[in-house]
Amino acid sequence: MSDEEDKEPQPSDFKIFVNNRDSYVGSAVTAYLTKKGFVVYGNGKNENLVNIKDLNVDDKEQVKTILSENMLVFDMTEETESTKFALDFIANATLNREINLVIFSPLLCWGGRSLKNPEEEEEKKEDEPEDKPEETEEKHEEEEETEKEPFTPVNEEDYLKRIPHELVKEQYILESRAIQLGHELERLKVTIFGVGLLYGRGENILNPFFRALWEGKMNEFPVTKSHISCIHVMNLGVAISKLLLEPPEEDSDDPKAKLLPKYHILGEENCPTFKAIGKAFSKVLANGKVREFNEDIPELHKGILNTELAAESTFLGESEDIVCQAGIIESAAKVVDEFRSKYGLTPLKVLVIGPPGSGYPEVCHKISERMKLPFIDPLELVGAATKEQGEFGDEIRGMMEENEGAINDEIICKVAHRRMAARDCRNYGWAISGFADTFAKAGEIFDHGEEEEASPHFEHIPTHVVVLTADDKVLEKHQAVNSDDSESFKKALRKYRKANEAEEDVFKFFDDRSISSIIVPAFHPNNLDEIFKFLGEPHFFGRPQEEIDAEIAEAERIEKEKKEVEAKAKEEQLVSEERNWENGEAIHDIAVKRMEEEDNKFLGEKSALLQKYLDDEVMQHVLAGIVQVCKDMPEDPVDALAEFLFAENRRMKH
Template sequence: MASQDEEKPKSKRIFINHVDQYQGKNLAKFISRCVVGASLEEPEEEDDARSTTSSIIASPKEGCYEVVGTVKDRDAPKPDFMKEVIKFDNKDQLYEHLVECDIIVYDITEDPDQIDEAVWAVSEIHSDLEKIEKPKMFILISTVMTWAKSKPLDPDDPEIPFTEDDYRRRKPHPNFKEHISAEKTVIKLGKTNKAKLVTYVVASGLTYGAEEHIFHYLFKSAWHNAPFLQCFGSGQNVVPTIHIKDLAAVIQNIADSRPKVRYLIAKDDTQTTLEEIVKAISDKLGKGKVKNITKEEALLSKDIEQSDFDQLLVNLRMDAVFVKENMRIMWVSEAGMVENIDQIIKEYKDSRKLQPLRICILGPPASGKTTVCQKLCEFYKLHHIKIKDVIEEAIEELQTLSRRADSEDQEDDDGKAQDAQELLNEIEQSKNQETGKIEDPHVIKFFRDKLHSKPCQNQGFILDGFPKTIEQANELFATEEEDDAEESATTKFDKLIMPDYVFCLEANDEFLRNRVMNLPESVVHGTHNDEEGLMKRLELYRSLNNDEETVLNYFDEKEFHPEKLDVTKDDSPMMRDTVEKIKKTIGEPRNYGPTPEELEEMKRQEEEARLKKEMEEKQEKERQEAEEASLRKQRQEEWTQRLNEVKREEFELLEAQSIPLRNYLMKHVMPTLTQGLIDCCKTRPEDPIDYIAEFLFQNNPQVD
């Protein structure tokens, strides 16, 4: 039983800071798949480690490192490869988590703010060694910039590389003095009680691989088809580099083996210059051109920060002797960036999901292919491949090349100018024989060259109405490799240019004829979209695409099943409904998304729309208030007028009602009352009221 327990791998808890950033994320992802002690085993048993170099993450095995760590963005979700993300409000809470870990890794190359935290962490652990039971390992990942100003080992031979043995002679770049101070503190604190706390410093070369970090500006520019890639300065400076997964493997080896050497250099086995790196990226991903710019011009670029600029201009020859001689590493890129550039570019595209999107839109004339292609190109940022444009570009390029045949500097031309002129002559002859049309073999060649170009291979393309026939499709998508003898004829095709999606816009002749007839004269004039031209093209299209034979059959055979869309039911402007159906089938774009300029323009448009809406709302509110005020005033006037009318009517009514009463009083009451008052005045009784009352009672006239 005891032997079985010993064979069972025991997991260890490892802390890594900022696991949501480039280095922290890739280190954590790699180490979380590493079995504790795997790097100590014999090479034939290291197959498990090889899987960690793949872009596909395998399921974690028993006995792997349990990775915990912090994040820079507190709102970032917990990565799948993490055991726990540490959220803390103060350093005391962070320290409680750190002391629970067997290994603590702090990377200070990306965020200078982490330097103080790393020094604090190792200092706190060192001060509490008496209370700590389990031994701790602290690994500081620093940068080769702490060596940037080191004097050559031999002034007469400056190409002698630095090794770990020379670390006491290192001199830092002026902007990296805090880094070397942290290195010295970590080394010093690890010497006190090695049984309880062992410390390591790893001077890492500039990291590359995965989604890219410091070299990302080069990959991004090349992928976006920049005319050239910028190389800072002369480009002759030697840049120490290491693949991010190889750096992770170094950390794994340190964690497993606890080496006696406390200061290690981590870099691949190359002495590559900056110009060689830029040239390799440009050749394989971009247009193959490099432009050297001054350091002053480079500092004006928005795409690169000061710290990255300093690192790219470093000039250091270093040799990671201990790593090469004492560590078991399944190298991903031991030979460096230049030698492994194809694999690194694939890794970059996979990590950032920058896969080319290839689409083919087919259909009869006037079915709206070009309109749909334009809308899709705008949304997906793809290249619109039209027959006319492809032929014109190819002819223009051939003419440019052929002009060199007459120039003096033909020596470096390798016969390209002569070949171009011969091809132009062949095309001219075929046009004369084919009544002005270029033969299919030449058109197919132009298309293949266009689709294999870097822009189409990087972003992707939309074929607008081509190929038209099965023969054209067979020639266009035919593979040039003959090694795959096992592949059947139905599955053999050029995977670099075969469309991922094929759509066919369908409509009857009457609908298409009516559509063209309703076009403005200015649009139709001078084109083949008049009624006669349309009918000829429709007749040709129907003959090439009958029920038994159509170019769609080619794609069906290759298992790229075309989706047919009936455009007769689409009455939306600019065929918006059809475009939306295609978008739903294809899904999200596979690119960087809007550029900063486009985002700024979108923001500006949104702001303008918001201000316009607010202005309209304000004007509408003012209009409503004015209408309400006018209505109130009108109602007030009407009410006043009606009130006065009512008062007048009431007065007239009272007047009319009082006439009979007044007549009665004047005839029957007032004479008697008047006489009574006169008598009262004459008599002067003690109680005049009683006297008047008695008088009226006695002299009351009896009125029937």
């Protein structure tokens, strides 16, 4: 056996065609395969390859392009037209080499049952006693979920028994046709992957729920009680990679296996209820509460969420590349962070610090207003907590009594951390001033709870630090204007300087942790401009960055074409004029037109200069004189205006 035959296949050996690379599934598959080193082609907004639906079978170049790939990947979870055209094309094409055809199809093709109408469930609830305490109700819900076993999970061996859901009959027919083609064409290998709820990478089905919760338009996650097979959308790329590099072995001794097509279910080990999934996401994005599902979304999406369909999946095994190996519930925080990252919604957490008297509270307020962030004042929070009824208020009052009424760092940390964990701070971020102005205090606050620090949504650590600086003399001068207690101020300033001496300064703390920071002069007139430039634009729900980039690229293309058309028109005009000159025709008209253009250009420039001169040198004094005349109302206003202008002239000369 030759060395080439012994050599294991590498990703770069394979060329893969991914249909509609801009779609939710297509973009995820492309991203994973490209990262692993596969050669990926496809069609989309920024791709040159022809869309499969526009493919001309008589065009040999187009046909050659498509059939030169090792694998063709199509997705039927959102639309079926492309797959239908692809099957027609393959059925009529001549295959000169072996080609793998992979189709992602909704797991609803395996059937499942829709749960009862929410109204029936509501009537059932009304018959139950309402005087249960809240804790008992929550416990009852947990017990109910534990006791309720999922529908008997479907598996790949049940393929011949399946009856499709009414929403996916077209996908079911296309699956059967693809499998039939695989039997008829020797060089065509067909693999179908059944998928349930796809999640991650900014979401698809769950996107409207995530968005509404982030924007505060929804307070509870809408859920059903159905068990759902879930998989992170990036794992579809993992499945394709495994299919090419580690193809499953066929059991030649099992006669039943020969009858079954290459159909694999992709899903996680557990099939939780959508209610449990909703609770997990609600805890990260909102308040942890859920409600009955009654949303107006596409029928196919509604069917996936409302259909009881648990499934067993073994194809992916224990691959190290699997994203969210712990499952959708345990990975809820990571999934939400993917959503925030996709739409530029990463919480902006800003800490503003500086020496006493540097004005950091005022700067922090302005940052809060500009960036639309909750402003956190630790001292105000302590005051509010001491008046609060309940366990937390009792705890803070007890700590104050132990400390003889003084507010120490432990109390400030406790109330501030609690505020940072609130819904608005988790989703949008926060702006806080003077919270950690020394190395020791920063360590006490931000190194607290190291086991949580690895969490992608850890609330306590700032993303940006603004440090205000000023000389002691400048600070003392500003303080003297605003307060008479100069001795207390000088004492606080000395304490701050001493705490930030040598290497043990607060700046080193943030530098060591790679937290973005900026140092700006406290009283410089342009310091806010520098700070806002450092922080960037306010975060709000917008389109994904790739869509914006594509739109910018399209606008640049249109502008380029426009300039090319204008340049061509100008060139044609010059050629026409030269021809007219050579022929001695319309010489006078052309000369007059050019002279008029030059005159208009000259007059326009002069007019602009005169306008600027009037605005800068004349009108401001005339207007000031008119205002003064209106105030004084003299008998001779013209004379009074002249006197004002003469006086203004003398003042300016001196």
